[in-house]
Amino acid sequence: MPTRRVDLLVVGGGPAGLAAAARASELGVRRVVLVDERRWLGGILPQCIHPGFGLHRYGRDMTGCELAEKLIDRVSSLDVDVYTEAHTVRMGYESYLSKTAEVLTPRGAFRFRAKTVVYAAGARERTCFEAGIVGSRPAGVYTAGEVQEMMDVWGILPGREAVVAGSGDVGLIVARRLTLEGVKVKAVVELMPYPGGLLRNVVQCLEDYQIPLLLSHVVLAVEGSKRVESVLVAEVDENLRAREETVKRIPCDLLVIAVGLIPRVELLAGAGAMIDPKTGGPVVNEFLETSLPGVFAAGNALVINDLVEHAMEQGELAAESAYRFIEDGGFRSASWKRVRVGDGLRFVVPQLLAGFRDVKLYLRASSPSENARLLIPELGKSVRLRSVRPAEMITLTLKAEDVLKAERLTVKLV
Amino acid sequence: MRRIEVTCILCPVGCRLTVTEEDGEWKVEGYGCRRGLAYGLEEAQNPSRVLITVIPVDDGELPVVPVKTSKPIPKNLLLKASKALAGLRVKAPVRLGQVIARNLLDLDVNIVATRSIKARRDRVEADGQK
Numbered sequence: 152m153p154t155r156r157v158d159l160l161v162v163g164g165g166p167a168g169l170a171a172a173a174r175a176s177e178l179g180v181r182r183v184v185l186v187d188e189r190r191w192l193g194g195i196l197p198q199c200i201h202p203g204f205g206l207h208r209y210g211r212d213m214t215g216c217e218l219a220e221k222l223i224d225r226v227s228s229l230d231v232d233v234y235t236e237a238h239t240v241r242m243g244y245e246s247y248l249s250k251t252a253e254v255l256t257p258r259g260a261f262r263f264r265a266k267t268v269v270y271a272a273g274a275r276e277r278t279c280f281e282a283g284i285v286g287s288r289p290a291g292v293y294t295a296g297e298v299q300e301m302m303d304v305w306g307i308l309p310g311r312e313a314v315v316a317g318s319g320d321v322g323l324i325v326a327r328r329l330t331l332e333g334v335k336v337k338a339v340v341e342l343m344p345y346p347g348g349l350l351r352n353v354v355q356c357l358e359d360y361q362i363p364l365l366l367s368h369v370v371l372a373v374e375g376s377k378r379v380e381s382v383l384v385a386e387v388d389e390n391l392r393a394r395e396e397t398v399k400r401i402p403c404d405l406l407v408i409a410v411g412l413i414p415r416v417e418l419l420a421g422a423g424a425m426i427d428p429k430t431g432g433p434v435v436n437e438f439l440e441t442s443l444p445g446v447f448a449a450g451n452a453l454v455i456n457d458l459v460e461h462a463m464e465q466g467e468l469a470a471e472s473a474y475r476f477i478e479d480g481g482f483r484s485a486s487w488k489r490v491r492v493g494d495g496l497r498f499v500v501p502q503l504l505a506g507f508r509d510v511k512l513y514l515r516a517s518s519p520s521e522n523a524r525l526l527i528p529e530l531g532k533s534v535r536l537r538s539v540r541p542a543e544m545i546t547l548t549l550k551a552e553d554v555l556k557a558e559r560l561t562v563k564l565v
Numbered sequence: 566m567r568r569i570e571v572t573c574i575l576c577p578v579g580c581r582l583t584v585t586e587e588d589g590e591w592k593v594e595g596y597g598c599r600r601g602l603a604y605g606l607e608e609a610q611n612p613s614r615v616l617i618t619v620i621p622v623d624d625g626e627l628p629v630v631p632v633k634t635s636k637p638i639p640k641n642l643l644l645k646a647s648k649a650l651a652g653l654r655v656k657a658p659v660r661l662g663q664v665i666a667r668n669l670l671d672l673d674v675n676i677v678a679t680r681s682i683k684a685r686r687d688r689v690e691a692d693g694q695k
């Protein structure tokens with residue numbers, strides 16, 4: 152297998168990977184290679200034809216496609232070697248300054264030996280099996296991402312009457328998109344007593360079109376032999392168990408599965424990186440470095456981001472860290488403090504802090520609340536939050552000197 | 566008296582606003598800040614949204630191109646506008662920002678491409694094979 156030595160290998164060409172490759176190249180990192188398994192770059196952006204991207208960073212609202220072209224143009228103008236249709240099948244950690252990646256392309260297989268890696272392979276969608284939906288397996292059961300790609304990249308209408316399982320942003324956006332194409336969306340079904348997506352999307356995707364949202368409901372089973380004919384839906388009790396007496400049948404020919412995303416970490420885990428069960432992504436320090444020195448993670452492969460700007464800034468930070476790693480031959484050793492995830496929170500990223508630099512924490516609340524306070528008792532820090540939603544990532548920046556002086560760190564939401 | 570319920574989406578608080586109109590006098594209640602006041606009036610008097618959809622492409626590398634309206638259009642016309650676009654086609658290549666149709670439903674808005682689509686090359690070559 153031909154082997155290429157590179158300084159930085161970026162795995163994944165979505166917004167996080169594109170931002171990483173561009174930043175690294177601008178900083179002067181030589182031999183930057185970006186690989187993506189799809190035919191075009193941009194990750195999930197090209198299949199997102201709706202607006203809502205880039206407002207915070209660029210001051211104007213773009214569609215996913217528009218932002219993708221902007222990011223791709225930037226990378227094309229820089230000295231970045233791009234491989235598309237290049238599927239990374241294995242990664243390995245050889246030594247401090249050598250990580251390997253085996254990549255399959257239509258032009259053959261390659262091995263890269265990289266001083267540093269930014270891993271930005273994004274997330275995969277949870278399947279109907281993971282959502283516990285039983286019954287037959289006819290045509291007409293698709294994930295939300297498959298529906299988006301079918302309709303908006305390939306121009307194929309996936310059905311006529313739909314039920315959407317899951318009310319995260321992805322499910323809400325797909326429900327609106329189907330409606331605009333004349334598909335009747337009979338219900339969006341959500342297990343929790345509150346919608347999973349941003350309020351903006353509940354209003355603009357469901358309320359605008361009078362699409363029913365069934366909270367505290369679950370899709371139990373699919374019925375149909377060749378094609379979906381109906382789904383069974385039931386209300387759940389407070390333990391999220393279906394109540395038998397509430398089961399009802401909704402006729403439809405399309406079931407859209409939008410029950411969440413999971414970071415794609417198989418390659419990282421295979422190379423020996425430590426995974427955080429709370430995020431499903433790797434454990435990282437404030438440089439976004441995984442437990443493998445010189446291997447950094449960013450974007451949805453690190454933690455599921457609802458805002459593309461967060462994925463991009465993680466990509467840029469990972470690139471800056473890779474640059475420093477190459478220049479200095481690694482980071483000074485430090486005593487890393489593990490951030491403890493207190494009440495009211497699902498996770499905190501990065502998980503390990505030492506106080507080399509100011510650090511932006513990404514946190515997600517366990518449940519919605521009003522007038523909450525975010526506390527770090529060890530620092531005497533308390534931040535008021537008027538309204539907290541699990542759908543919206545909370546961010547908090549800590550000063551290096553504060554981290555340095557703290558013995559331990561706990562973050563909680565009360 | 567007219568009474569319209571509006572959810573403010575300008576910030577995560579999501580205040581529930583009640584907008585009422587009586588003899589041309591508009592009143593907004595329930596807003597947590599001034600921005601919600603303006604939003605409530607706009608949503609009650611003239612709610613509008615950007616329409617997004619896809620248009621078939623002839624001889625393109627991909628069969629459809631995503632498009633949007635150049636400005637928000639009245640909310641109650643979204644489905645009608647979407648239907649009015651049925652039958653519209655465009656020939657590749659398409660550039661990002663290219664105007665594909667003008668003056669949709671006489672609303673003085675254009676339909677603009679949001680992705681570039683190259684013209685189809687030889688199929689074999691397009692797939693990157695020898």
Ligand SMILES: Cc1cc2nc3c(=O)[nH]c(=O)nc-3n(C[C@H](O)[C@H](O)[C@H](O)COP(=O)(O)OP(=O)(O)OC[C@H]3O[C@@H](n4cnc5c(N)ncnc54)[C@H](O)[C@@H]3O)c2cc1C
Nearest residue numbers: 163165166167187188194195203239272273450451458459
């Ligand atoms: C339906 C949907 C709607 C959204 N709407 C909005 C919105 O309105 N506004 C907003 O700000 N954010 C939105 N987001 C969030 C935002 O799009 C994501 O946070 C962002 O795209 C994550 O970027 P990423 O680069 O980490 O991952 P991705 O975009 O998923 O890119 C990962 C890339 O890695 C490649 N890859 C994976 N594995 C391999 C491998 N083994 N070898 C080679 N390549 C590989 C994939 O092909 C892919 O191109 C939305 C997300 C979804 C899913």
Ligand code: SF4
Nearest residue numbers: 573576579580597601
């Ligand atoms: S009215 Fe003000 S506080 Fe309330 S949701 Fe709107 S912007 Fe937020």
